[in-house]
Amino acid sequence: MRRYLTLLMLAVLLPTVARAENPADAKPLCPLFTAIEFEVGGSELIDTYLAPWSYKGWSLAIGAEWMRAMPIEKYRWVWQQQLRFNFARTRLRISGNGLTDAGSLHYAFAMMRYSELPVKGLRIYYGADMTLTAAALYNYHGGNNPVAVKADISWGLTAMAVYNVMLGKLPVTARYQLSLPVVGVFAQPEYAESYYEVSLGNYKNFLHAGTWATRFDMTNRLTIDLHFGSWALRAGYGNGIYTTYTAGNRYQWISHHFVIGFAGDLLRWSAGDKDRKVCRALYTL
Numbered sequence: 001m002r003r004y005l006t007l008l009m010l011a012v013l014l015p016t017v018a019r020a021e022n023p024a025d026a027k028p029l030c031p032l033f034t035a036i037e038f039e040v041g042g043s044e045l046i047d048t049y050l051a052p053w054s055y056k057g058w059s060l061a062i063g064a065e066w067m068r069a070m071p072i073e074k075y076r077w078v079w080q081q082q083l084r085f086n087f088a089r090t091r092l093r094i095s096g097n098g099l100t101d102a103g104s105l106h107y108a109f110a111m112m113r114y115s116e117l118p119v120k121g122l123r124i125y126y127g128a129d130m131t132l133t134a135a136a137l138y139n140y141h142g143g144n145n146p147v148a149v150k151a152d153i154s155w156g157l158t159a160m161a162v163y164n165v166m167l168g169k170l171p172v173t174a175r176y177q178l179s180l181p182v183v184g185v186f187a188q189p190e191y192a193e194s195y196y197e198v199s200l201g202n203y204k205n206f207l208h209a210g211t212w213a214t215r216f217d218m219t220n221r222l223t224i225d226l227h228f229g230s231w232a233l234r235a236g237y238g239n240g241i242y243t244t245y246t247a248g249n250r251y252q253w254i255s256h257h258f259v260i261g262f263a264g265d266l267l268r269w270s271a272g273d274k275d276r277k278v279c280r281a282l283y284t285l
C-alpha cells in the first residue's frame with residue numbers, strides 16, 4: 001500500500017517540478033537599462049529677484065538614466081529614473097559684462113506604458129512622472145541680495161517615441177521624449193523679500209502653488225543610440241525650459257545642449273538563463 005501511495009505522489013509532483021524547472025515557464029529576465037550622458041551648450045537666465053536684466057552664456061551638464069520593465073500587463077509597463085546636474089556661467093546680454101553663475105540638480109521618476117505601432121520597431125510610451133528640482137544663482141554684482149535659491153516638486157505627464165531599426169548591419173535606436181509638469185509646489189521669495197525673513201518662519205510669500213498660471217516647465221530630449229555589441233554610443237540634443245512667476249518676480253532658465261554618452265542593458269546571466277525570456281525596457285534589437 002505504501003508503495004502505491006509513493007508512486008501516486010510522484011505522479012502528481014513530478015510534472016509540477018518539471019514545469020518549474022522549464023526555462024520557458026520561468027519569470028522573465030528584466031535588464032536594467034543604464035545611460036551616462038555628458039552635455040555642453042548654452043543657457044539664458046533671468047531672475048528679477050537678483051537683477052532686472054537677462055543673461056546669456058555657456059553651460060555644462062552631466063546626467064544618468066535608468067529604466068526597467070515591470071511585471072504589469074505582461075511587462076508592458078516600465079519605470080524610469082533620471083538624475084542631472086547643470087551648471088551655467090552667464091553674462092549680461094546687453095553688454096557682455098556682469099556675471100551670474102547658476103547650478104541645478106534635477107531628479108525625475110516616471111512610470112510609463114508602451115504600445116506597439118504598426119510600423120515595425122516603433123513604440124509609443126506614455127505615463128506620468130514626478131520631478132524634484134533644486135537650483136541656486138549667484139550674481140557677482142548683486143548688492144544686498146547676490147544669491148537666489150529655488151526648489152520645487154511637481155507632477156506631470158511624459159511621453160516617448162522609440163524606434164529600433166537596422167541601418168545596414170548597425171542596430172540603431174532613435175528616441176524622443178517630452179516631459180511636461182502640470183501641478184506642484186515651488187519655493188521662491190517674492191521681490192524684496194529677504195531670506196532672513198524666511199529663516200524667521202515667514203513662509204507665507206515663499207511657498208507657491210505651481211500651476212501653468214505661475215509655473216511652466218518643459219524638457220525635450222532627442223537621442224540616437226548606435227549599438228556596438230552589448231553597449232551603445234549615444235548622441236543627441238536636450239532642451240529645458242524652467243519658468244516661475246510670483247508677485248513682482250520672474251525666473252526663467254532656458255538651456256540648449258548637445259548630448260554625448262553611452263548606454264546599455266545591465267543583466268546578470270547564469271548557465272540556466274540562456275532560454276529564459278528577456279523583457280527589455282527600451283531596446284528591442
